[in-house]
Amino acid sequence: MMKKKKILIRIGSLRHGGAEKALINFLKNIPSDKYEIDLLLNLYSGQYIKEVPAWINLRYLIKGDMITTNRIQDIPLKAFRVLYQKMLLLFPSILYKIILKGKQYDIEIGAIHGIYKEILSSPQKNSRKILWIQNDIFSLKEYTSDIIRKFFKFDKILVISNKLEEEMLKLASNEKERNSVVKIYNPIDKKDTLEKANAAIDDMPFKDSEFPLFVSVGTVYPQKGYDRLLHIHKKLWNEGFHHNLIIIGDGYDFENIYQLLDKLNIGESVKMLGYRSNPYPYVQQSDFYIMSSRHEGFPTIIAEALILEKPVCATDISGIKDLLQDGKMGIITQNSKEGIYDGMRQFITEKHLSEKYKAAIRNTELPFILEKSVQHLQEIIDHI
Structure with a gap:
């Protein structure tokens, strides 16, 4: 029997966003007999939680609704959540030992750009690491060239448009970094x-x-x-x-x-x-x-x-x-x-x-149709 690849995927939550939907579409359409997947949410919240396939191990740091307002009564809870997540970022061995039950992973994936620090802080130095960039980071003031350059510490950087691919390649300083950038369309279920x-x-x-x-x-x-x-x-x-x-x-x-x-x-x-x-x-x-x-x-x-x-x-x-x-x-x-x-x-x-x-x-064949994108992503995971 073929040994399953052990994969950890991290994302903030499963709210109603494009990155979250792309991840769910991927998880619903990959074979359960090839992979053993732990999906770790920072916040157990969002409409797509109910769509996570039963064979995926769903873990979380915090349970509760997302706080989208700045009301005074919400500030203590927001502050606690921020401090708790920072603590686990500073001491990742606690997270991997307790919440992730000490499991060893072959691959760790950040399913959104904002989770890059969490994946890079992993105490599992031998796992292959993938970052999936789902937003135009080059339009975000907080993402300077110096910060984006840190993404090249990942084995593969998945980008979802020609513009992102071009900008990442401009920042790459050698062949290895250039080869780490892969364009992949988000899977859409027609x-x-x-x-x-x-x-x-x-x-x-x-x-x-x-x-x-x-x-x-x-x-x-x-x-x-x-x-x-x-x-x-x-x-x-x-x-x-x-x-x-x-x-x-x-x-x-x-x-x-x-x-x-x-x-x-x-x-x-x-x-x-x-x-x-x-x-x-x-x-x-x-x-x-x-x-x-x-x-x-x-x-x-x-x-x-x-x-x-x-x-x-x-x-x-x-x-x-x-x-x-x-x-x-x-x-x-x-x-x-x-x-x-x-x-x-x-x-x-x-x-x-x-x-x-x-x-x-x-009259046009749409390039982002589910089967093509899922197959491409699987190939990356299988050959990394």
Whole structure:
């Protein structure tokens, strides 16, 4: 009988993000007879916990809900969590002995860039180490070149877009470091996306409206650019380019964006629905997908919008040129208010564009389909 590879995978939580979804899609589609996997969460929280396959050993540092607000009553718990995690980072032997039961691993994987210190602090020096970069770290101020250079201590660095690959290769100082960088598309489950999109919903806004409908899905953080999206929506309306907009998602910036919606007096044409565990029917029943993000890694929701054959208008962020194939399958705008304005106005005024992009999507083989990505990731794990 073949000896199973023992693998430790670490991630912050299993909340509703692209990195978390990519990891779950991978775990659900790899063979249980080849690997023995421990999945270690910093926080036992998030919608994807229920989707972790039964054969995966699920471990955690802390159990409880994610704290997304800055309320005074939450500060002691937040402080405790930070200190506890720092203690385990400083004394990793405690973590490996008690929480991980002293198991020896062949491979240790950081499933998100923010967990790189935890993997590099592992007392198991003989394990092979992989970091999966799921965000545009080159757009994050705290990730200086000196910090990113530390990533080359990993045996393999998985990146999810051409832009990330190019930037990492620029920082590499020798052949070994260059060879450690591997581009891999996040696995997207087409069948699952299509099934979920056909689910019945009874709260679809603007059902009887004559105006075109844009939808955007994402955690409500400043990086998503919802503040500028609301200003652009108002400007377009004032100029007679009438349309409606749905924003789906929650996050610590939700109240600020909701207040801005109120202040701009656009509540009749914009609906913020908050978090939805299944946003796909809303995407399916809209005319266009709009992404106003300031930065991303690989925006999984764009891949899913393409599976649903939705015309996309997105800012020029990491991963977008790969996903929209340099503009063949959607509008790529400048990463600015003016750019987003121009893209949305094009969709509203140039009626033929919608069918043009839908035809392009239908006639293109999408590179991020589940089986291809899972197979690629398995090959990396098997041959490291």
